[in-house]
Amino acid sequence: MSNKPIYVTQPYLPPLEEFIPYLEQIWDNKILTNNGPFHKQLEQALCDYLGVEHLALFTNGTIALVTALQALRISGEVITTPYSFVATAHSLLWNNIKPVFVDIDPDTCNLDPDRIEEAITPQTTAIMPVHCYGNPCAVERIQKIADTYGLKVIYDAAHAFGVQYKGESLLKHGDLSVLSFHATKVFNTFEGGAIVCPDARTKQRIDYLKNFGFADEVTVVAPGINGKMNEVQAAFGMLQLEHIDEALKRRLEIEARYREALADVAGISLLPPPPDTHGNASYFPILVDDDYPLGRDALYQKMKDAGIHGRRYFYPLISDMPMYRGLPSAMAENLKHAHQIADRVICLPIYPSLLDEQVDAVAALIAKAK
Numbered sequence: 001m002s003n004k005p006i007y008v009t010q011p012y013l014p015p016l017e018e019f020i021p022y023l024e025q026i027w028d029n030k031i032l033t034n035n036g037p038f039h040k041q042l043e044q045a046l047c048d049y050l051g052v053e054h055l056a057l058f059t060n061g062t063i064a065l066v067t068a069l070q071a072l073r074i075s076g077e078v079i080t081t082p083y084s085f086v087a088t089a090h091s092l093l094w095n096n097i098k099p100v101f102v103d104i105d106p107d108t109c110n111l112d113p114d115r116i117e118e119a120i121t122p123q124t125t126a127i128m129p130v131h132c133y134g135n136p137c138a139v140e141r142i143q144k145i146a147d148t149y150g151l152k153v154i155y156d157a158a159h160a161f162g163v164q165y166k167g168e169s170l171l172k173h174g175d176l177s178v179l180s181f182h183a184t185k186v187f188n189t190f191e192g193g194a195i196v197c198p199d200a201r202t203k204q205r206i207d208y209l210k211n212f213g214f215a216d217e218v219t220v221v222a223p224g225i226n227g228k229m230n231e232v233q234a235a236f237g238m239l240q241l242e243h244i245d246e247a248l249k250r251r252l253e254i255e256a257r258y259r260e261a262l263a264d265v266a267g268i269s270l271l272p273p274p275p276d277t278h279g280n281a282s283y284f285p286i287l288v289d290d291d292y293p294l295g296r297d298a299l300y301q302k303m304k305d306a307g308i309h310g311r312r313y314f315y316p317l318i319s320d321m322p323m324y325r326g327l328p329s330a331m332a333e334n335l336k337h338a339h340q341i342a343d344r345v346i347c348l349p350i351y352p353s354l355l356d357e358q359v360d361a362v363a364a365l366i367a368k369a370k
């Protein structure tokens with residue numbers, strides 16, 4: 001194996017020459033942004049690929065989250081998970097909404113549906129769960145709670161590109177789902193994101209909001225933001241779609257190889273494969289137990305010393321960050337499972353160009369560490 005460092009991920013990039021004809025088209029027609037031809041094509045192509053009705057492209061996933069909350073006029077308190085990338089909760093603060101953290105189910109790392117109802121108050125307007133690592137949340141239970149209490153559900157589906165649950169797109173659940181197409185994601189447009197929505201009227205409103213609130217040349221209907229995806233990103237997305245099946249297939253092979261190699265390593269636990277799910281192997285988390293010869297941080301460092309850059313996604317918890325830790329729901333007693341997982345997790349390298357021998361070397365280092 002070469003001595004080049006191995007990172008937790010590496011973006012999928014198609015052969016450069018395949019991108020040139022796309023750039024030539026942009027240079028010819030001189031439409032660089034503002035719902036240009038590639039933007040329109042990619043919205044339709046992604047709807048077809050993902051099996052969803054409507055989708056609005058964005059410049060990144062975070063602006064898409066912020067806009068999703070505005071599109072549904074969410075205010076007051078929103079129930080969410082502390083075990084995520086910080087953008088999930090930041091999108092609430094950007095809208096002056098109070099996050100209410102609820103503990104996770106340690107088998108899925110997603111919001112524990114048994115803990116949601118006790119966190120609902122008269123100020124609660126929505127639930128924002130995350131399909132962490134692409135593992136489906138308890139979507140039916142969450143919808144039932146939302147229906148009972150009259151709440152909206154916005155899924156942070158940043159990790160869930162292409163995930164099928166019970167034979168259908170996971171993105172069909174909830175009122176809205178938000179994707180990220182960041183460089184580190186399964187499907188990337190360098191930066192990028194999208195909101196998946198159920199009807200044309202909601203998409204229309206989202207499209208106004210991502211374009212400063214313009215409904216036509218002279219009418220501004222909301223204090224919208226500039227959240228538009230540009231034509232280079234959208235063209236790149238069209239090209240990426242040609243390769244996505246191959247990229248997902250390789251990810252799943254790597255996931256299976258890790259699972260087999262690590263299944264019997266004493267002191268290392270893996271998350272159970274989620275039921276009824278065809279996943280996307282976007283991340284490969286392992287949990288370092290007390291009976292492993294090294295603590296989590298010692299193993300993380302040992303891997304790093306060997307040039308294997310795993311990541312502790314998601315440590316520290318969002319609820320421990322300075323802008324959140326004063327909230328009553330951020331108290332450690334309220335979030336026991338989230339703390340236990342955050343203190344034990346390492347995400348191993350997983351990406352399409354990772355070689356079998358590299359996967360084996362990562363697994364061997366973990367199996368032999370003393």
Ligand code: T4K
Pocket residue numbers: 007008009010011060061062063084085087088130156158159179180181182183184192193309311313
């Ligand atoms: N919600 C959730 C649940 C999310 O996970 C995210 C993003 C969002 C919302 C927000 O979506 P966006 O607004 O980002 O579209 C990364 C990403 O920046 C972030 O997008 C992602 N989640 C988060 C989980 O991971 P970092 O700070 O860990 O990234 P960084 O730069 O350390 O990259 C990790 C490794 O990937 C590097 O060590 C090397 C490799 N890499 C990275 C980049 C950017 C490359 O090889 N090439 C690259 O271009 O946050």
